[in-house]
Amino acid sequence: MKTACFVSAALLLAASATAAAQSTAQCPSLPSDSGLHWEQQAQTDFIVCKATTEDGRPVLNMMLTPRDPDMLLNRSLRAEKGSFAGESLHWYKLDMGGRDLPGLESRRITVVKLDKNRYAQIWIDAADTGELGNLQALTQTLNLNPSTLAGGDH
Structure with missing residues (x-):
């Protein structure tokens, strides 16, 4: 009986490890020289990918x-074009109800x-406009595999 419990526990751990490995692969790969890494939260019908800097500051969210x-x-808040x-x-500037808050320009x-x-909602919280431009350029290089989307039609 102890052996059966041990084997069951081992299989559950292996299944959890496999699921964790699969879920970490769901965010697009970041370039190794970007200095960013993904923190991922996978739910039944969506995935949230949060790219953070080496000091833990979230800058790119998807x-x-x-x-x-x-x-x-709002069309009047359109800013840059991208892909x-x-x-x-x-890209759109944030609408804060007419309030001009610090940092909104980035x-x-x-x-x-x-x-x-299949949809992607992407938002950038850059420290300044230079970092904003770099993050916008980075998003253009991200490769999104069709199997990335949970629940999507393939």
Whole structure:
């Protein structure tokens, strides 16, 4: 009986390790020279990827989901053009209800429809406009595998 419990526990640990290994591979690969690493939170129907700097500051965030985030992005807040996973996009300045808060000039958000039932919501919290430009350029290089999206049609 003890052997059966041990084997069951070992199989559960192996399954957990396999699931953890698969889930860490769901965020797009970051370039090794970026100085960033992903922290990932996978839920049943979405994945949140948070890229943090070496000192732990989150700078690039991404939610991959099969549902349209249905965000109202005001055309008057459009900023730079860009791309992600081969799709064109516009970055938007954050709408803080007319308030001009410190640091807003280096923050952006966008939503990209990747294909049927596949969306990426991306937001950047850069320290300054130079870092903002670097992070926007980085997002253009990220490769998003079709199997990355939980619950998406493939």
